Amino acid sequence: MRVQFVLSEIGIGLRRNLTMTIAVIVTVAISLALFGSALLIRKQVEAMKDFWYDKVEVSVYLCGDASQTPSCGGQAVTESQRDELQAELRATPQVQEVFYESQEQAYAQFREQFEDSPDLVENVTAEALPESFRVKLRDPTEFEVVASAFNGRPGVEEVQDQKELLEGFFNVLNKMQQIALVIAGIQLVAALLLISNTIRVAAFNRRRETGIMRLVGASNLFIRLPFLLEGVLAATVGAALASGALVALKAVLIDGQLRPNFPVIAYVSWADVLWILPFLFGTGILLAGLSSFVTLQRHLRV
Amino acid sequence: MIRLEHVSKSYPTSTRPALDDVTVDIDKGEFVFLVGSSGSGKSTFLRLLLKEEVPTGGRVQVAGKDLTKLSHWKVPALRRSIGCVFQDFRLLPNKTVFQNVAFALEVIGKPRSVVERVVPEVLELVGLEGKTKRMPDELSGGEQQRVAVARAFVNRPMILIADEPTGNLDPSTSIGIMKLLDRINRTGTTVVMATHDAAIVDSMRRRVVELADGKLVRDQTRGVYGYGA
Numbered sequence: 312m313r314v315q316f317v318l319s320e321i322g323i324g325l326r327r328n329l330t331m332t333i334a335v336i337v338t339v340a341i342s343l344a345l346f347g348s349a350l351l352i353r354k355q356v357e358a359m360k361d362f363w364y365d366k367v368e369v370s371v372y373l374c375g376d377a378s379q380t381p382s383c384g385g386q387a388v389t390e391s392q393r394d395e396l397q398a399e400l401r402a403t404p405q406v407q408e409v410f411y412e413s414q415e416q417a418y419a420q421f422r423e424q425f426e427d428s429p430d431l432v433e434n435v436t437a438e439a440l441p442e443s444f445r446v447k448l449r450d451p452t453e454f455e456v457v458a459s460a461f462n463g464r465p466g467v468e469e470v471q472d473q474k475e476l477l478e479g480f481f482n483v484l485n486k487m488q489q490i491a492l493v494i495a496g497i498q499l500v501a502a503l504l505l506i507s508n509t510i511r512v513a514a515f516n517r518r519r520e521t522g523i524m525r526l527v528g529a530s531n532l533f534i535r536l537p538f539l540l541e542g543v544l545a546a547t548v549g550a551a552l553a554s555g556a557l558v559a560l561k562a563v564l565i566d567g568q569l570r571p572n573f574p575v576i577a578y579v580s581w582a583d584v585l586w587i588l589p590f591l592f593g594t595g596i597l598l599a600g601l602s603s604f605v606t607l608q609r610h611l612r613v
Numbered sequence: 614m615i616r617l618e619h620v621s622k623s624y625p626t627s628t629r630p631a632l633d634d635v636t637v638d639i640d641k642g643e644f645v646f647l648v649g650s651s652g653s654g655k656s657t658f659l660r661l662l663l664k665e666e667v668p669t670g671g672r673v674q675v676a677g678k679d680l681t682k683l684s685h686w687k688v689p690a691l692r693r694s695i696g697c698v699f700q701d702f703r704l705l706p707n708k709t710v711f712q713n714v715a716f717a718l719e720v721i722g723k724p725r726s727v728v729e730r731v732v733p734e735v736l737e738l739v740g741l742e743g744k745t746k747r748m749p750d751e752l753s754g755g756e757q758q759r760v761a762v763a764r765a766f767v768n769r770p771m772i773l774i775a776d777e778p779t780g781n782l783d784p785s786t787s788i789g790i791m792k793l794l795d796r797i798n799r800t801g802t803t804v805v806m807a808t809h810d811a812a813i814v815d816s817m818r819r820r821v822v823e824l825a826d827g828k829l830v831r832d833q834t835r836g837v838y839g840y841g842a
Contacts (some may be wrong), residue, residue, distance in 0.1 A: 530689045
């Protein structure tokens with residue numbers, strides 16, 4: 312009797328308040344979808360860090376004929392300078408491996424990288440590209456040690472950390488995550504106010520029923536439960552929609568668009584997406600329950 | 614059953630207290646009329662018994678419990694032992710007669726089997742056995758009040774509180790309601806009824822407690838509505 316009674320009360324309440332309920336569901340869904348996206352971006356950054364930090368190298372570019380850097384002295388690196396640099400790089404404790412890349416190898420890689428833009432390839436010759444040492448570090452964060460030791464050395468044009476290029480990209484992603492979180496927060500506040508208002512209207516609509524319930528000695532919990540569950544149910548539906556949106560994002564945007572077009576990048580896995588979904592439901596249900604409870608304390612005298 | 618000891622009640626919005634040092638003792642099974650003009654404190658008196666209000670001074674005891682010390686979560690249990698009837702019936706317009714009475718049992722968690730056994734019994738007691746499927750707006754005022762009495766009594770409370778139950782009814786219908794309350798009283802239920810209806814008080818010859826400006830001015834065992842009547 313109890314369960315059936317509470318359920319039918321919830322049904323009556325939701326139907327009576329249909330427009331408000333839809334508004335609650337939509338705001339909760341948008342807010343949680345953004346919250347989920349923010350978590351997904353964080354996961355994406357982690358995935359890319361794991362993937363790239365393994366592969367990033369420090370490039371020690373050597374002077375060419377046209378180098379302007381003072382340490383080059385206006386001439387290309389000599390053979391003895393090159394041998395000395397290579398020996399010293401090998402002797403540096405932070406360095407794991409050193410590869411030499413000649414101008415021809417650099418050119419070959421360049422052509423491969425830009426095979427889609429033949430105009431660019433045509434205008435570049437092997438002589439325009441610098442020869443370099445590709446240095447793999449034991450710990451990718453120890454770039455500074457290598458940079459300070461080799462920058463400005465005779466025959467070295469520039470020491471470049473590929474990680475820095477990635478950091479720029481990660482910064483963009485982090486900014487996106489922050490923006491998503493801020494909007495999610497604002498939406499969440501709006502959702503809470505809407506839930507609170509919906510319940511206030513519902514409590515007002517049913518003041519006859521609740522008045523009689525109070526008089527005949529129904530417990531506080533029993534009087535409040537239908538209202539509380541209404542808010543929680545709407546939030547749960549919102550969380551389900553947000554989960555659907557995240558799954559669609561992963562399936563359509565990441566797996567359908569990004570992965571075929573940029574296959575070299577690591578992407579968030581389905582496990583990452585599934586890991587986020589319980590957070591969406593938890594956040595939605597907890598906040599809806601809380602705001603319902605606070606509203607009922609204020610507007611449903613028992 | 615009901616004991617008020619030097620009870621006072623002031624509202625923050627009024628300078629004059631609604632109740633001023635009232636002491637009344639009502640035994641189990643008594644039938645008591647609470648009379649007095651509007652604003653004399655009758656409603657406050659009844660609200661104190663339900664712990665809808667808390668006295669600003671003195672002690673209220675109902676069914677052996679000191680309401681001034683009763684904790685918040687025990688109030689529902691108190692109200693289950695008290696039935697209430699009002700001048701405006703307070704029925705749910707979208708529920709049938711049966712559902713209105715059943716509602717009082719459902720919301721305190723009684724199982725369906727109890728509801729289906731007890732509700733027809735009490736509807737028969739109030740004389741509405743043929744109208745269980747009617748909606749409240751299809752009934753006369755007297756019949757609606759009978760539904761309200763059935764709802765108040767369905768849980769077999771120890772006390773029945775009636776706040777001007779005949780206030781909206783014509784005299785002949787009122788007599789029917791009074792007969793019903795009298796029958797309920799004979800089952801051992803204590804009845805406290807606030808009223809303006811002099812004819813009813815005079816004809817019943819029961820205990821009369823009169824309030825004026827919040828003070829107890831009369832407590833007579835077989836009283837009438839006014840002095841000198």
